[in-house]
Amino acid sequence: xxxxxxxxxxxxxxxxxxxxxxxxxxxxxxxxxxxxxxxxxxxxxxxxxxxxxxxxxxxxxxxxxxxxxxxxxxxxxxxxxxxxxxxxxxxxxxxxxxxxxxxxxxxxxxxxxxxxxxxxxxxxxxxxxxxxxxxxxxxxxxxxxxxxxxxxxxxxxxxxxxxxxxxxxxxxxxxxxxxxxxxxxxxxxxxxxxxxxxxxxxxxxxxxxxxxxxxxxxxxxxxxxxxxxxxxxxxxxxxxxxxxxxxxxxxxxxxxxxxxxxxxxxxxxxxxxxxxxxxxxxxxxxxxxxxxxxxxxxxxxxxxxxxxxxxxxxxxxxxxxxxxxxxxxxxxxxxxxxxxxxxxxxxxxxxxxxxxxx
Numbered sequence: 172x173x174x175x176x177x178x179x180x181x182x183x184x185x186x187x188x189x190x191x192x193x194x195x196x197x198x199x200x201x202x203x204x205x206x207x208x209x210x211x212x213x214x215x216x217x218x219x220x221x222x223x224x225x226x227x228x229x230x231x232x233x234x235x236x237x238x239x240x241x242x243x244x245x246x247x248x249x250x251x252x253x254x255x256x257x258x259x260x261x262x263x264x265x266x267x268x269x270x271x272x273x274x275x276x277x278x279x280x281x282x283x284x285x286x287x288x289x290x291x292x293x294x295x296x297x298x299x300x301x302x303x304x305x306x307x308x309x310x311x312x313x314x315x316x317x318x319x320x321x322x323x324x325x326x327x328x329x330x331x332x333x334x335x336x337x338x339x340x341x342x343x344x345x346x347x348x349x350x351x352x353x354x355x356x357x358x359x360x361x362x363x364x365x366x367x368x369x370x371x372x373x374x375x376x377x378x379x380x381x382x383x384x385x386x387x388x389x390x391x392x393x394x395x396x397x398x399x400x401x402x403x404x405x406x407x408x409x410x411x412x413x414x415x416x417x418x419x420x421x422x423x424x425x426x427x428x429x430x431x432x433x434x435x436x437x438x439x440x441x442x443x444x445x446x447x448x449x450x451x452x453x454x455x456x457x458x459x460x461x462x463x464x465x466x467x468x469x470x471x472x473x474x475x476x477x478x479x480x481x482x483x484x485x486x487x488x489x490x491x492x493x494x495x496x497x498x499x500x501x502x503x504x505x506x507x508x509x510x511x512x513x514x515x516x517x518x519x520x521x522x523x524x525x526x527x528x529x
Contacts, residue, residue, distance in 0.1 A: 175214035178529040179296060181207040183289040184520035185274045186281035186324035187388065187480040187487050191425055191443030192418040198281075198324030198331050201388060201517040205272050205285040207246070207293060212265035223251065223261040231272035232282075245283065246270060246290040253294025253303075253311055256369045262297055277396030279481030284321030287312050288523050291326075296525060305522075309377070310370035321481065323377045328522030330382045330429065335375045342371045381430030386475060388517045389488040391501045393510050397455050402482030405451045414446040421445070434491060436468035436475050443476035443489070456484045457508040462501055471497060 184200040191197075217224045225241040241247040247268060254262070274282040291311045295303050303311075305326055312322040319333035424442035428435060453459040459479065466488075468474050473493030480487040488497050498514040505512050 176210075176212045176529065177527070178208070178210040179525055179527045181209065181289050181292050181296070181523065181525050183207075183285045183292070183325050183523040184328065185285055185517075186321045187279070187390075187485075188281065188284075188318070188320035188324070189445075189448060189479065189481055190487070191476065191478045192421040192445045192447070193320070193332070193425060194418070194445070194447045195318055195320060196332060196334070196422065197425065198320035198333060199382075199388070200324040200328045200331075200520040200522060201280070201390070202520040203273055203280070203515070203517060204520070205270070205274055205282075205289055207289055208269040208271070209293065209296065210265075210267045211263045211297065213263050215265045217264045221265075224264050225262040225266045225268060227268050227270065229270045229272070231270070232274060233272065233276045236276075237270075237272075245286045246293060249287055249290025249311075249315055250294035250297060252315070252367060253291055253300070254298045255367050256311075257298055257300055258366065259298050266297060268293065275392055275485075277398055278392050279397065279479065279483045279485040280390065280392070281321040281325060281481060283399070284316055284318075285325050287316045288322050288325040292523055292525060306376075307372070310372060310374045313374045314370045319375045319377070323375070324522075326522050327377050327379065329519055330380045330426070331377045332380060332426065333375060333377045336373055338371060338374070380426040382519050383430060383432040383434050385432060385491045386429065386434055386489050387491070387494065388519075389490055389494050389497050390480065390515050390517055391486040391488065391498055391505070392513045392515075393456075393484045393486075393505055394512065395484060395510065397452075397483045399482050402448075402452055402455060405454060406448060407451065410447060417444075417446045429489075434475055439475040439489065440468050443478050445478065448482075449479050452479060452483055457510065458504045459483070459486075462486060462504050465504075466497075466500065471500065473497060477501075 183205045185203045186198050186200050188198045223241050227239040229237050238244050274280055276282045291308045316322050323331050323333035421442050428438045428442040473490045475489040477488045494516050502512045
């Protein structure tokens, strides 16, 4: 039974999806974290000023744009979905959620995936729903975020392959909007007080791959956003068979190549090539093709491979050393396009953690 007063911290890593040829399949959790500091005082009466018993405060990237309305903020509305699926219409009395977000929004580092995972975990903890394990939480995530690579990495951690199971005919026939009882229109619908549809069981699964300890990820983050929906719009409806075969050959190599110690630069560079999404997204990211094609392990010490992170515009360079040199060369090419960048070295991270502080 939950105590009257409690506090806890939810820590969810950012992630890079589509690693090399792994479009919509492979994700990597990285060591930059969305943190929720949550306090609940169930013994106090609800505050009239708090919508749904929840007060949100926020610091970090996007602070000027992020809504503090619990029915609009992505993290809390996802938590409400989990709560309402378990017959809890609002947060416990006197819930305060402080969000600290260093993950750049719209840059290909899984900011929305981290928000969905953190929100599902917030719903579990606020509702005392301790029978929900991570596999079941993954189902809830996939009702909201249909691409499993980011949410799989953020939830489970590490270097993961993800896949979706075919739905049963009765689930395919369902017409409900999963968050229709949670989200305001037009994102969902009016809160009618009806219990939302729970996810089918076992929508998605994951498998963890090995990751060689020598390999770090250099993230070069341009100072502009590429909305995911725009990055999806530039992709073709159909692909040439040769391009699909090209990616299949390389995705079979990639988990093996990145798990070998010491790393084989030539094998990793080959395994990280892609023809399904990067060539089409170069129109949204000036200099992308030149960056990906011009830097090789032979020309750049320490470099293993290079790819677009998620939908971009962040570039992810896997390397064993010379991190600053690698970042500087990529940033120089962006500067030639009039684009400023930040950069950081990240490592594979554990999945979402909950630490109770009281």
